[in-house]
Amino acid sequence: MDHFSYDLLTWYDRHHRDLPWRTGPGDRLKGERADPYHVWLSEIMLQQTTVQAVKAYYEKFLARWPRVEDLAAAETDEVMAAWAGLGYYARARNLKKCAETIAREHGGVFPDTLEGLKALPGIGDYTAAAIAAIAFDRPETVVDGNVERVVTRLFAIETPLPAAKPEIRSWTAKLTPRERPGDFAQAMMDLGATICTPKRPACALCPFRAHCLALANDDPERFPLKMPKAARPVRRGAAFVAETPDGRVLLRTRPEAGLLGGMAEPPTTGWTARQDGETGSDAAPFAAEWSHAGEITHVFTHFELRLSVWHAVTSERPVAGGRWESGLGEKALPSVMKKAISKAIPDAFKRRPHDR
DNA sequence: AAGTCGTGGAT
DNA sequence: TATCCAAGACT
Structure with missing residues:
Protein backbone atom coordinates (compact mmCIF):
# COMPACT_ATOMS: atom_id res chain seq x y z
CA MET A 1 0.00 0.00 0.00
CA ASP A 2 3.05 2.19 -0.39
CA HIS A 3 1.50 4.29 -3.13
CA PHE A 4 -1.14 5.54 -0.69
CA SER A 5 1.36 6.92 1.78
CA TYR A 6 3.54 8.27 -1.04
CA ASP A 7 0.62 10.17 -2.55
CA LEU A 8 -0.41 11.47 0.87
CA LEU A 9 3.10 12.59 1.88
CA THR A 10 3.54 14.34 -1.43
CA TRP A 11 0.29 16.18 -0.81
CA TYR A 12 1.40 16.97 2.76
CA ASP A 13 4.71 18.45 1.67
CA ARG A 14 2.78 20.94 -0.42
CA HIS A 15 -0.38 21.56 1.62
CA HIS A 16 0.40 20.90 5.29
CA ARG A 17 -0.88 23.38 7.86
CA ASP A 18 1.67 25.52 9.68
CA LEU A 19 0.97 25.05 13.37
CA PRO A 20 2.90 26.40 16.36
CA TRP A 21 3.85 22.95 17.66
CA ARG A 22 5.22 21.68 14.37
CA THR A 23 8.85 21.94 13.37
CA GLY A 24 9.47 24.19 10.39
CA PRO A 25 10.15 22.75 6.92
CA GLY A 26 13.84 23.63 7.30
CA ASP A 27 14.07 21.67 10.52
CA ARG A 28 12.49 18.61 8.97
CA LEU A 29 14.83 18.73 5.97
CA LYS A 30 17.74 18.61 8.40
CA GLY A 31 16.16 15.53 9.91
CA GLU A 32 15.37 17.20 13.22
CA ARG A 33 12.53 15.82 15.20
CA ALA A 34 9.87 17.76 17.02
CA ASP A 35 10.42 18.40 20.75
CA PRO A 36 8.54 15.68 22.69
CA TYR A 37 7.41 18.24 25.26
CA HIS A 38 5.89 20.40 22.54
CA VAL A 39 4.23 17.43 20.87
CA TRP A 40 2.87 16.09 24.15
CA LEU A 41 1.53 19.47 25.31
CA SER A 42 -0.21 20.09 22.00
CA GLU A 43 -1.63 16.57 21.79
CA ILE A 44 -3.17 16.76 25.26
CA MET A 45 -4.74 20.13 24.45
CA LEU A 46 -6.00 18.88 21.10
CA GLN A 47 -7.96 15.99 22.60
CA GLN A 48 -11.57 16.66 21.54
CA THR A 49 -10.60 20.29 21.02
CA THR A 50 -10.25 22.39 17.87
CA VAL A 51 -6.90 23.65 16.59
CA GLN A 52 -8.30 27.17 16.68
CA ALA A 53 -9.09 26.95 20.41
CA VAL A 54 -5.75 25.35 21.27
CA LYS A 55 -3.34 27.80 19.61
CA ALA A 56 -3.54 30.57 22.21
CA TYR A 57 -3.44 28.16 25.16
CA TYR A 58 -0.44 26.34 23.69
CA GLU A 59 1.50 29.58 23.27
CA LYS A 60 0.59 30.70 26.78
CA PHE A 61 1.67 27.41 28.40
CA LEU A 62 4.92 27.19 26.46
CA ALA A 63 5.86 30.80 27.28
CA ARG A 64 5.08 30.31 30.96
CA TRP A 65 6.52 26.79 31.33
CA PRO A 66 9.18 26.34 28.61
CA ARG A 67 10.28 22.87 29.75
CA VAL A 68 8.47 19.93 31.27
CA GLU A 69 10.41 20.47 34.52
CA ASP A 70 8.95 23.98 34.74
CA LEU A 71 5.45 22.57 34.47
CA ALA A 72 6.28 19.91 37.04
CA ALA A 73 7.44 22.62 39.47
CA ALA A 74 4.39 24.86 38.94
CA GLU A 75 1.53 25.22 41.39
CA THR A 76 -1.45 23.07 40.42
CA ASP A 77 -3.78 26.02 40.97
CA GLU A 78 -1.80 28.08 38.47
CA VAL A 79 -2.01 25.31 35.89
CA MET A 80 -5.76 24.91 36.44
CA ALA A 81 -6.28 28.66 36.13
CA ALA A 82 -4.23 28.75 32.91
CA TRP A 83 -6.32 25.89 31.53
CA ALA A 84 -9.65 27.51 32.50
CA GLY A 85 -11.94 27.80 29.48
CA LEU A 86 -10.38 24.98 27.49
CA GLY A 87 -12.65 22.31 29.00
CA TYR A 88 -12.20 18.68 30.05
CA TYR A 89 -10.32 19.70 33.19
CA ALA A 90 -9.15 16.18 33.98
CA ARG A 91 -6.68 16.80 31.16
CA ALA A 92 -5.09 19.63 33.15
CA ARG A 93 -4.89 17.54 36.31
CA ASN A 94 -3.30 14.69 34.36
CA LEU A 95 -1.01 17.12 32.52
CA LYS A 96 0.44 18.21 35.85
CA LYS A 97 0.73 14.64 37.15
CA CYS A 98 2.39 13.53 33.94
CA ALA A 99 4.92 16.37 34.06
CA GLU A 100 5.75 15.49 37.67
CA THR A 101 6.21 11.82 36.79
CA ILE A 102 8.51 12.63 33.89
CA ALA A 103 10.54 15.06 35.99
CA ARG A 104 10.83 12.75 39.00
CA GLU A 105 10.95 9.26 37.52
CA HIS A 106 12.39 9.85 34.05
CA GLY A 107 14.89 12.63 34.72
CA GLY A 108 12.88 15.08 32.66
CA VAL A 109 13.14 12.94 29.53
CA PHE A 110 10.03 11.63 27.77
CA PRO A 111 9.78 7.85 27.23
CA ASP A 112 10.31 7.07 23.54
CA THR A 113 8.22 3.91 23.29
CA LEU A 114 4.51 3.30 22.92
CA GLU A 115 4.36 1.33 26.17
CA GLY A 116 6.37 3.88 28.13
CA LEU A 117 4.16 6.71 26.94
CA LYS A 118 0.88 4.88 27.53
CA ALA A 119 1.85 4.30 31.16
CA LEU A 120 1.70 8.05 31.80
CA PRO A 121 -1.46 9.80 33.08
CA GLY A 122 -3.61 11.35 30.35
CA ILE A 123 -1.87 9.46 27.55
CA GLY A 124 -4.04 6.82 25.90
CA ASP A 125 -3.83 4.83 22.68
CA TYR A 126 -4.09 7.79 20.36
CA THR A 127 -1.78 10.20 22.16
CA ALA A 128 0.91 7.57 22.81
CA ALA A 129 1.00 6.61 19.15
CA ALA A 130 1.00 10.24 18.05
CA ILE A 131 3.95 11.20 20.28
CA ALA A 132 5.89 8.04 19.35
CA ALA A 133 5.41 8.73 15.65
CA ILE A 134 5.81 12.51 15.59
CA ALA A 135 8.54 13.01 18.20
CA PHE A 136 10.39 9.68 17.97
CA ASP A 137 9.87 8.61 14.36
CA ARG A 138 8.30 5.29 15.32
CA PRO A 139 5.89 3.67 12.83
CA GLU A 140 2.97 3.41 15.26
CA THR A 141 -0.64 3.35 14.16
CA VAL A 142 -2.24 6.72 14.89
CA VAL A 143 -6.05 6.72 14.84
CA ASP A 144 -8.08 9.78 15.77
CA GLY A 145 -11.45 11.05 14.59
CA ASN A 146 -9.96 12.39 11.36
CA VAL A 147 -8.31 9.08 10.53
CA GLU A 148 -11.55 7.25 11.24
CA ARG A 149 -13.37 9.43 8.73
CA VAL A 150 -10.67 9.18 6.04
CA VAL A 151 -10.26 5.42 6.37
CA THR A 152 -13.97 4.54 6.50
CA ARG A 153 -14.41 6.53 3.30
CA LEU A 154 -11.32 5.22 1.57
CA PHE A 155 -12.40 1.60 2.15
CA ALA A 156 -16.18 2.19 2.30
CA ILE A 157 -16.47 0.54 5.72
CA GLU A 158 -20.16 -0.16 6.36
CA THR A 159 -19.72 -1.15 10.02
CA PRO A 160 -21.00 1.65 12.29
CA LEU A 161 -18.76 3.23 14.96
CA PRO A 162 -17.66 2.33 17.55
CA ALA A 163 -17.81 -1.31 16.39
CA ALA A 164 -15.72 -0.38 13.34
CA LYS A 165 -12.70 0.68 15.38
CA PRO A 166 -10.71 -2.58 15.08
CA GLU A 167 -11.34 -2.64 11.34
CA ILE A 168 -10.22 0.98 11.00
CA ARG A 169 -7.09 0.35 13.05
CA SER A 170 -6.18 -2.62 10.92
CA TRP A 171 -6.48 -0.65 7.66
CA THR A 172 -4.58 2.30 9.14
CA ALA A 173 -1.74 0.00 10.21
CA LYS A 174 -1.47 -1.29 6.65
CA LEU A 175 -1.28 2.26 5.33
CA THR A 176 1.32 3.52 7.82
CA PRO A 177 4.79 3.74 6.21
CA ARG A 178 8.12 2.97 7.90
CA GLU A 179 9.49 6.23 6.57
CA ARG A 180 8.09 9.48 7.95
CA PRO A 181 5.40 7.89 10.14
CA GLY A 182 4.97 11.16 12.05
CA ASP A 183 4.39 13.16 8.90
CA PHE A 184 2.03 10.44 7.69
CA ALA A 185 -0.07 10.71 10.87
CA GLN A 186 -0.19 14.48 10.69
CA ALA A 187 -0.97 14.30 6.99
CA MET A 188 -3.96 12.03 7.63
CA MET A 189 -5.22 14.48 10.24
CA ASP A 190 -4.65 17.50 8.00
CA LEU A 191 -6.47 15.69 5.20
CA GLY A 192 -9.41 14.96 7.50
CA ALA A 193 -9.47 18.55 8.78
CA THR A 194 -9.17 20.35 5.45
CA ILE A 195 -10.27 18.02 2.59
CA CYS A 196 -12.03 14.92 3.91
CA THR A 197 -14.33 16.99 6.13
CA PRO A 198 -17.52 15.70 7.79
CA LYS A 199 -19.71 17.84 5.52
CA ARG A 200 -19.10 18.64 1.86
CA PRO A 201 -15.66 17.05 1.49
CA ALA A 202 -13.46 18.55 -1.25
CA CYS A 203 -12.91 15.24 -3.02
CA ALA A 204 -11.62 16.89 -6.20
CA LEU A 205 -8.55 18.05 -4.25
CA CYS A 206 -7.93 14.77 -2.42
CA PRO A 207 -4.72 12.81 -2.99
CA PHE A 208 -6.79 9.61 -2.52
CA ARG A 209 -9.49 10.53 -5.03
CA ALA A 210 -8.44 7.86 -7.53
CA HIS A 211 -8.61 5.11 -4.88
CA CYS A 212 -11.47 6.15 -2.60
CA LEU A 213 -14.22 3.52 -2.61
CA ALA A 214 -16.77 5.85 -1.01
CA LEU A 215 -16.20 8.39 -3.76
CA ALA A 216 -16.35 5.77 -6.51
CA ASN A 217 -19.40 3.87 -5.29
CA ASP A 218 -21.40 6.19 -3.19
CA ASP A 219 -21.71 9.38 -1.23
CA PRO A 220 -18.56 9.98 0.86
CA GLU A 221 -20.54 12.04 3.36
CA ARG A 222 -22.36 8.84 4.38
CA PHE A 223 -19.19 7.66 6.17
CA PRO A 224 -18.38 6.95 8.90
CA LEU A 225 -21.64 5.23 9.87
CA LYS A 226 -22.54 5.79 13.52
CA MET A 227 -24.85 4.26 16.07
CA PRO A 228 -27.73 6.62 16.99
CA LYS A 229 -27.11 8.79 20.05
CA ALA A 230 -29.23 8.97 23.18
CA ALA A 231 -31.23 12.12 23.84
CA ARG A 232 -29.63 14.76 26.08
CA PRO A 233 -31.48 15.12 29.42
C1' DA B 1 -17.90 -1.15 28.55
C1' DA B 2 -21.04 2.28 28.40
C1' DG B 3 -21.10 6.58 30.82
C1' DT B 4 -18.59 10.67 32.16
C1' DC B 5 -16.11 14.69 31.12
C1' DG B 6 -16.36 21.31 28.40
C1' DT B 7 -16.41 24.44 25.13
C1' DG B 8 -17.19 27.15 21.03
C1' DG B 9 -17.69 27.24 16.09
C1' DA B 10 -19.94 25.52 11.86
C1' DT B 11 -23.99 24.21 9.54
C1' DT C 1 -32.81 26.65 17.23
C1' DA C 2 -30.90 22.11 17.14
C1' DT C 3 -27.30 19.20 16.13
C1' DC C 4 -22.85 17.99 15.29
C1' DC C 5 -18.36 17.61 16.45
C1' DA C 6 -13.03 18.75 17.37
C1' DA C 7 -5.61 15.41 17.19
C1' DG C 8 -9.81 10.97 23.49
C1' DA C 9 -8.95 9.30 28.30
C1' DC C 10 -10.65 7.25 32.20
C1' DT C 11 -13.60 4.37 34.92
Missing part, protein backbone atom coordinates in the same frame (compact mmCIF):
# COMPACT_ATOMS: atom_id res chain seq x y z
CA VAL A 234 -32.06 18.44 31.17
CA ARG A 235 -30.79 19.09 34.68
CA ARG A 236 -31.76 22.06 36.80
CA GLY A 237 -30.25 23.87 39.75
CA ALA A 238 -29.51 27.28 41.21
CA ALA A 239 -26.38 29.42 41.57
CA PHE A 240 -25.98 32.09 44.26
CA VAL A 241 -23.81 35.06 43.36
CA ALA A 242 -23.12 37.05 46.50
CA GLU A 243 -21.03 40.22 46.37
CA THR A 244 -19.92 42.80 48.88
CA PRO A 245 -20.50 46.52 48.29
CA ASP A 246 -16.86 46.82 47.19
CA GLY A 247 -17.25 44.01 44.65
CA ARG A 248 -15.85 40.87 46.24
CA VAL A 249 -17.65 37.71 45.14
CA LEU A 250 -18.17 34.54 47.16
CA LEU A 251 -16.47 31.54 45.52
CA ARG A 252 -15.74 28.00 46.54
CA THR A 253 -13.81 25.12 44.96
CA ARG A 254 -15.56 22.11 43.49
CA PRO A 255 -14.43 18.60 44.53
CA GLU A 256 -11.34 17.28 42.71
CA ALA A 257 -13.16 14.40 41.07
CA GLY A 258 -16.04 14.63 38.64
CA LEU A 259 -17.59 17.42 36.62
CA LEU A 260 -15.54 20.64 36.60
CA GLY A 261 -13.29 19.01 39.20
CA GLY A 262 -11.07 21.38 41.15
CA MET A 263 -12.53 24.47 39.50
CA ALA A 264 -14.02 27.51 41.26
CA GLU A 265 -17.73 28.32 41.36
CA PRO A 266 -20.22 30.46 43.20
CA PRO A 267 -22.25 28.30 45.61
CA THR A 268 -24.73 26.17 43.67
CA THR A 269 -27.35 23.62 44.56
CA GLY A 270 -27.05 20.09 43.29
CA TRP A 271 -28.09 19.64 39.68
CA THR A 272 -31.05 17.32 39.51
CA ALA A 273 -33.10 15.92 36.68
CA ARG A 274 -36.20 17.51 38.24
CA GLN A 275 -38.55 18.96 35.63
CA ASP A 276 -40.73 21.10 37.90
CA GLY A 277 -40.53 24.85 38.38
CA GLU A 278 -37.52 27.02 38.95
CA THR A 279 -35.28 26.59 41.96
CA GLY A 280 -35.94 29.16 44.68
CA SER A 281 -33.68 31.16 46.96
CA ASP A 282 -34.54 28.95 49.94
CA ALA A 283 -31.49 26.84 49.07
CA ALA A 284 -29.11 29.82 49.41
CA PRO A 285 -25.88 29.47 51.43
CA PHE A 286 -27.12 32.10 53.91
CA ALA A 287 -30.13 34.34 54.44
CA ALA A 288 -29.99 37.62 52.54
CA GLU A 289 -32.08 39.68 50.17
CA TRP A 290 -31.67 37.42 47.16
CA SER A 291 -33.00 38.75 43.90
CA HIS A 292 -33.57 36.53 40.88
CA ALA A 293 -31.15 37.64 38.16
CA GLY A 294 -32.42 35.21 35.54
CA GLU A 295 -31.64 31.80 34.13
CA ILE A 296 -28.70 30.57 32.10
CA THR A 297 -28.47 27.47 29.94
CA HIS A 298 -25.26 25.57 29.33
CA VAL A 299 -24.94 22.46 27.19
CA PHE A 300 -22.52 19.79 28.32
CA THR A 301 -21.74 16.64 26.36
CA HIS A 302 -24.30 14.46 28.07
CA PHE A 303 -26.80 16.85 29.64
CA GLU A 304 -28.16 20.36 29.38
CA LEU A 305 -27.93 22.49 32.51
CA ARG A 306 -30.41 25.23 33.35
CA LEU A 307 -29.22 27.30 36.29
CA SER A 308 -31.45 29.75 38.07
CA VAL A 309 -29.16 32.62 39.08
CA TRP A 310 -29.67 34.58 42.30
CA HIS A 311 -27.87 37.75 43.31
CA ALA A 312 -27.35 39.50 46.65
CA VAL A 313 -25.26 42.40 47.89
CA THR A 314 -24.25 41.72 51.44
CA SER A 315 -21.61 42.40 54.02
CA GLU A 316 -18.67 40.02 53.88
CA ARG A 317 -19.46 37.13 56.19
CA PRO A 318 -17.73 33.83 56.91
CA VAL A 319 -19.06 30.92 54.85
CA ALA A 320 -17.71 27.40 55.30
CA GLY A 321 -15.52 26.46 52.35
CA GLY A 322 -16.09 29.85 50.75
CA ARG A 323 -13.77 32.75 49.85
CA TRP A 324 -14.66 36.36 49.08
CA GLU A 325 -12.58 37.17 46.01
CA SER A 326 -11.93 40.09 43.71
CA GLY A 327 -10.25 40.01 40.33
CA LEU A 328 -12.40 37.23 38.94
CA GLY A 329 -10.74 37.45 35.52
CA GLU A 330 -7.71 35.61 36.82
CA LYS A 331 -9.49 32.78 38.62
CA ALA A 332 -9.90 29.21 37.37
CA LEU A 333 -13.54 29.65 36.45
CA PRO A 334 -15.22 27.34 33.95
CA SER A 335 -17.21 29.01 31.21
CA VAL A 336 -20.52 27.95 32.68
CA MET A 337 -19.66 29.69 35.97
CA LYS A 338 -18.55 32.86 34.21
CA LYS A 339 -21.87 32.79 32.41
CA ALA A 340 -23.75 32.47 35.70
CA ILE A 341 -21.78 35.23 37.44
CA SER A 342 -22.18 37.55 34.45
CA LYS A 343 -25.92 37.05 34.61
CA ALA A 344 -25.92 38.49 38.13
CA ILE A 345 -23.03 40.97 37.70
CA PRO A 346 -22.73 41.97 34.02
CA ASP A 347 -19.33 43.66 34.40
CA ALA A 348 -17.83 41.14 36.84
CA PHE A 349 -14.99 40.16 34.50
CA LYS A 350 -14.04 43.69 33.54
CA ARG A 351 -13.06 44.55 37.08
CA ARG A 352 -9.46 44.73 38.23
CA PRO A 353 -8.28 42.91 41.39
CA HIS A 354 -8.37 44.97 44.57
CA ASP A 355 -5.33 45.67 46.66
CA ARG A 356 -4.84 43.73 49.88
